[in-house]
Amino acid sequence: MQAPSHDTPALELALLHRGLGEIAGSTEHCGRCARALLIGERVYEYEDGGLACSLCREREHRTPSLTRTVHTAASGHSIRVLDRRPRKRSV
Ligand SMILES: [Zn+2]
Numbered sequence: 310m311q312a313p314s315h316d317t318p319a320l321e322l323a324l325l326h327r328g329l330g331e332i333a334g335s336t337e338h339c340g341r342c343a344r345a346l347l348i349g350e351r352v353y354e355y356e357d358g359g360l361a362c363s364l365c366r367e368r369e370h371r372t373p374s375l376t377r378t379v380h381t382a383a384s385g386h387s388i389r390v391l392d393r394r395p396r397k398r399s400v
Contacts, residue, residue, distance in 0.1 A: 335382050341365035346379045 337346045339362040346352055346362060353361045353373035361369050 339365055348379055348381055350379045352377055352379050
């Protein structure tokens with residue numbers, strides 16, 4: 310991705326800002342350090358709905374009610390290949 314310059318049209322910048330805002334809005338954050346949680350990272354959920362990242366978990370001093378892995382927004386909505394039969398080769 311190329312960094313925006315002074316020659317970048319206003320529409321292009323507006324679309325870039327909107328896209329970044331949508332990404333930031335759909336990203337989960339740690340309740341203690343407010344860091345955006347990374348895809349594949351372990352996250353700890355507490356009964357009050359709070360989240361803690363792996364780095365902040367020890368500072369919580371309470372037992373999480375759930376531990377899970379952070380997934381992408383597309384997780385569960387992407388296309389799955391259900392037909393696992395071997396493909397026939399064309400001659
Ligand atoms: Zn944290």
